Amino acid sequence: xxxxxxxxxxxxxxxxxxxxxxxxxxxxxxxxxxxxxxxxxxxxxxxxxxxxxxxxxxxxxxxxxxxxxxxxxxxxxxxxxxxxxxxxxxxxxxxxxxxxxxxxxxxxxxxxxxxxxxxxxxxxxxxxxxxxxxxxxxxxxxxxxxxxxxxxxxxxxxxxxxxxxxxxxxxxxxx
Amino acid sequence: xxxxxxxxxxxxxxxxxxxxxxxxxxxxxxxxxxxxxxxxxxxxxxxxxxxxxxxxxxxxxxxxxxxxxxxxxxxxxxxxxxxxxxxxxxxxxxxxxxxxxxxxxxxxxxxxxxxxxxxxxxxxxxxxxxxxxxxxxxxxxxxxxxxxxxxxxxxxxxxxxxxxxxxxxxxxxxxxxxxxxxxxxxxxxxxxxxxxxxxxxxxxxxxxxxxxxxxxxxxxxxxxxxxxxxxxxxxxxxxxxxxxxxxxxxxxxxxxxxxxxxxxxxxxxxxxxxxxxxxxxxxxxxxxxxxxxxxxxxxxxxxxxxxxxxxxxxxxxxxxxxxxxxxxxxxxxxxxxxxxxxxxxxxxxxxxxxxxxxxxxxxxxxxxxxxxxxxxxxxxxxxxxxxxxxxxxxxxxxxxxxxxxxxxxxxxxxxxxxxxxxxxxxxxxxxxxx
Numbered sequence: 001x002x003x004x005x006x007x008x009x010x011x012x013x014x015x016x017x018x019x020x021x022x023x024x025x026x027x028x029x030x031x032x033x034x035x036x037x038x039x040x041x042x043x044x045x046x047x048x049x050x051x052x053x054x055x056x057x058x059x060x061x062x063x064x065x066x067x068x069x070x071x072x073x074x075x076x077x078x079x080x081x082x083x084x085x086x087x088x089x090x091x092x093x094x095x096x097x098x099x100x101x102x103x104x105x106x107x108x109x110x111x112x113x114x115x116x117x118x119x120x121x122x123x124x125x126x127x128x129x130x131x132x133x134x135x136x137x138x139x140x141x142x143x144x145x146x147x148x149x150x151x152x153x154x155x156x157x158x159x160x161x162x163x164x165x166x167x168x169x170x171x172x173x174x175x
Numbered sequence: 176x177x178x179x180x181x182x183x184x185x186x187x188x189x190x191x192x193x194x195x196x197x198x199x200x201x202x203x204x205x206x207x208x209x210x211x212x213x214x215x216x217x218x219x220x221x222x223x224x225x226x227x228x229x230x231x232x233x234x235x236x237x238x239x240x241x242x243x244x245x246x247x248x249x250x251x252x253x254x255x256x257x258x259x260x261x262x263x264x265x266x267x268x269x270x271x272x273x274x275x276x277x278x279x280x281x282x283x284x285x286x287x288x289x290x291x292x293x294x295x296x297x298x299x300x301x302x303x304x305x306x307x308x309x310x311x312x313x314x315x316x317x318x319x320x321x322x323x324x325x326x327x328x329x330x331x332x333x334x335x336x337x338x339x340x341x342x343x344x345x346x347x348x349x350x351x352x353x354x355x356x357x358x359x360x361x362x363x364x365x366x367x368x369x370x371x372x373x374x375x376x377x378x379x380x381x382x383x384x385x386x387x388x389x390x391x392x393x394x395x396x397x398x399x400x401x402x403x404x405x406x407x408x409x410x411x412x413x414x415x416x417x418x419x420x421x422x423x424x425x426x427x428x429x430x431x432x433x434x435x436x437x438x439x440x441x442x443x444x445x446x447x448x449x450x451x452x453x454x455x456x457x458x459x460x461x462x463x464x465x466x467x468x469x470x471x472x473x474x475x476x477x478x479x480x481x482x483x484x485x486x487x488x489x490x491x492x493x494x495x496x497x498x499x500x501x502x503x504x505x506x507x508x509x510x511x512x513x514x515x516x517x518x519x520x521x522x523x524x525x526x527x528x529x530x531x532x533x534x535x536x537x538x539x540x541x542x543x544x545x546x547x548x549x550x551x552x553x554x555x556x557x558x559x560x561x562x563x564x565x566x567x568x569x570x571x572x573x574x575x576x577x578x579x580x581x582x583x584x585x586x587x588x589x590x591x592x593x594x595x596x597x598x599x600x601x602x603x604x605x606x607x608x609x
Binding site: 042051055109113117118119 | 205346533543
């Protein structure tokens with residue numbers, strides 16, 4: 001009888017512990033390091049170069065966490081974007097300055113999620129995300145993203161189109 | 176089991192059943208983002224081109240043989256696939272595979288293993304068609320023999336367009352949000368016009384309109400008109416057929432005695448054909464009508480098919496007292512037993528209302544104060560979309576922009592889970608109906 005009770009207790013404890021483990025695991029991603037706000041970003045690794053003008057910063061955080069997202073655009077010292085200068089300098093951030101374009105601010109509500117779109121300019125962009133939780137803990141994330149210019153987009157498009165044309169040549173019976 | 180051939184087969188060309196494949200949400204995936212394409216005025220041409228091309232490619236995946244076996248994959252694969260470049264059709268409810276094939280014009284084909292179709296995706300990244308089947312908790316992959324040049328070209332044209340960027344909320348929280356919950360994101364506040372509308376059918380004075388007489392098998396002279404004190408006009412042959420035209424614009428046709436094989440089974444493909452032909456003959460389908468759901472008895476002898484329509488790409492939803500959808504038809508033993516419709520004609524575009532974002536709406540719905548007050552704890556959000564909701568003020572009918580949330584709730588007084596639909600005013604965030 002005692003053995004039965006012990007086994008039942010052990011099973012109950014194991015079930016209870018595994019349940020807690022599930023919740024603990026789920027919360028782990030958002031668990032704050034000490035003195036750091038708890039948040040999770042979906043777009044953690046934004047591409048450093050893109051053809052997509054529209055980017056979205058989304059994720060989850062505790063209710064009440066404040067975010068501010070600032071967009072900067074790099075103006076090369078001759079007034080042109082860094083793309084126009086790349087042959088001359090060979091390096092993106094040598095001569096020029098970051099010009100502030102826009103800042104969006106929001107506070108996470110009861111849903112615990114946020115979705116913030118941002119429109120990039122042609123050339124080099126910098127996104128600075130500041131996070132402050134309700135306890136005043138702060139964090140910052142910075143991304144530099146280069147929005148490729150029109151000619152490069154066309155080149156990109158052609159690579160797809162030519163892939164299909166090559167396929168059509170290889171399979172002349174198909175459409 | 177005997178299979179009845181459809182009695183109603185004429186008129187299919189008026190509104191082709193392939194139109195019912197138009198999805199609840201059309202999602203375009205570029206290299207690193209999604210866009211939601213709606214069939215509104217500015218995107219109609221592109222929407223139609225993409226719909227036709229995608230449909231053609233789906234058809235081409237099934238052209239090789241009569242029984243098609245796809246590669247069965249896990250649901251997690253679907254999560255990967257939806258991020259690949261291409262076009263996806265997301266459906267509001269699961270469509271039976273045979274019904275899908277019938278609407279595609281491929282009734283002779285059987286899809287091995289597929290029970291229901293919740294979404295389809297043409298991926299230009301690997302030239303494949305993927306089917307999401309929540310009933311079997313699987314994803315099926317099929318090779319597309321055709322080249323993807325046309326679709327690829329359309330995607331590139333759209334990439335530079337202004338379709339709303341979309342975000343799958345299950346990427347943020349897969350426990351709270353369903354796989355197909357994708358919401359638009361706006362860089363500027365989004366405004367949607369309020370519309371004024373009138374009933375599609377007006378009650379005539381003392382005559383029987385030809386359109387109503389055509390529903391009866393009798394001569395017009397054999398029909399009676401009855402008007403009750405609530406303003407309902409009833410047309411009947413005093414035998415087994417009746418038409419009721421309510422003062423709120425609801426039209427209802429019923430036939431009580433179905434002759435012959437009322438209990439015999441009908442295939443879902445035949446039920447769709449019967450329904451399509453009948454509605455085409457009697458008042459027709461409003462522009463941009465899509466299939467909402469097909470319900471059938473286990474024996475396959477009765478079907479209820481529901482349709483909804485959209486205005487400028489935005490679905491029109493009714494309040495819970497007016498019925499499930501704008502058009503509903505019941506088929507028993509291969510005959511139409513009941514036909515109901517509440518359709519309006521838009522007469523005027525009124526002022527535009529600024530619509531709250533999806534996250535603002537979720538913040539309202541998931542606010543603990545609101546759930547404590549309502550006694551309904553939302554445990555999952557299965558769908559979230561913008562719609563037009565009908566409001567009546569005396570004789571005026573207005574279409575107001577709203578958010579519709581299809582949620583699963585846990586009642587405070589029991590541990591029972593229940594599917595519910597919340598209608599939230601898009602401008603104010605007030606819950607208007609559920």
